Amino acid sequence: MSRDGGLDWHGARFTRVTTDVAPAGERFDFWHALFPGIELRHTVREHGYGAAALTCAGDDGIAFTDLSCAPTASRFFDGRLDHMQLCLVTEGQFGFTHGSDEREQLGPGPGLYLFDCHRAAQTYSEARYRAFHITLPRALVHRTMGADPIGGDRSLRTLPDTPLGLLLKSQLHALSVYGPAMDAEETAAAMDAMSGLTLAYLNRFNPARADAGDGALDDAMFAAACRYIDARKDRPDLTAATIARAIGCSRAGLYRMFNRRGLAVSDHVRQVRLNHARRLLRETALDIGEVSLRCGYGDLSAFGKAFRRRFGMTPRDWRLSIA
Missing domain, CATH: 2.60.120.10 (Jelly Rolls)
Structure with missing residues (x-):
């Protein structure tokens, strides 16, 4: 973001x-x-x-x-x-x-x-x-x-x-x-x-504007988790366990926090990484392999498959479509 x-x-x-x-x-x-x-x-x-x-x-x-x-x-x-x-x-x-x-x-x-x-x-x-x-x-x-x-x-x-x-x-x-x-x-x-x-x-x-109780704390924890994911989307070791440790909750608590919002931790991490990949492909001259690394994917093939599942085309085709 x-x-x-x-x-x-x-x-x-x-x-x-x-x-x-x-x-x-x-x-x-x-x-x-x-x-x-x-x-x-x-x-x-x-x-x-x-x-x-x-x-x-x-x-x-x-x-x-x-x-x-x-x-x-x-x-x-x-x-x-x-x-x-x-x-x-x-x-x-x-x-x-x-x-x-x-x-x-x-x-x-x-x-x-x-x-x-x-x-x-x-x-x-x-x-x-x-x-x-x-x-x-x-x-x-x-x-x-x-x-x-x-x-x-x-x-x-x-x-x-x-x-x-x-x-x-x-x-x-x-x-x-x-x-x-x-x-x-x-x-x-x-x-x-x-x-x-x-x-x-x-x-x-947002009820938290008027209520400083447990709901506000849960919202603050969720926002902290999202900020942590945004800041570390390039790290291959970005997992539910590392996110939970960073914001001070258990891994099960993190899963419950996302589940209450109809979300999955792994899906959100993937979405943030692939949106970042799309920006890099649009705005830089980096080759596809470097873009993959900067989005936390050590495996170029896995990156290509994930990108295509989300956007309906390969990273190379996406870059060509906006050229």
Whole structure:
């Protein structure tokens, strides 16, 4: 990360994807292929299928998306995705089913919706809708909001408007209009401002702000573990045992701390290392072997396989794709 709790937007750019590039009969399949890990279904049969997204993503897992979608149903599976999303619906509406068969209709209105995409849920729409999404790594949300940002077994929480929330809404609208015309430096500044507003807004709902009890201590320990991982991502000996010793807890306690947040220690370490690898491949002329070493991988083959599993391409192909 570029700073404690911050994100790295160097080299980020706005990209527009639309089903218009595919033949009418293949547009839904084209769109479905863009969302691995989510089951999609076309709910209203019509000639062709229309959807579009304007997106900008940083190398640390946060992204902005302006999504316009034809009637579609989707299903999220337990444990398949490792992020959360903050959502603002601007046009139309869609249904959301989660938890113990709780059903809600999401549409334009006060507040913002926070989804936990790691938990099982379903969405359904019978008409076109448009929404802005801010995608956030689960660990970052937990560091910002505490151990239980959604509550219970639910996958959705509606967060109320605050002055910061209203400012964030305005910025999302502005990004959708002006983002595509920004150069790299302007994009980095605008997206860094968005991430700062987002985290400040979410932090307002952290119970530790008003409670200095055991929950606050647990949140502080989790944040310390994440900082330790960030600082030592290049060390091959970065293990659960070394992390636990560094922050002063048992290895079992560390596992429980991450598990309460729906995370696994090894998965989080891998994610931090591979995001760092992507930055190094973008910003430096280091060869692939040196990048592997600087990300804690002594085995080049293991690094290549892990990178491809996470990003869908080899480190070399990733470097070529951004050249």
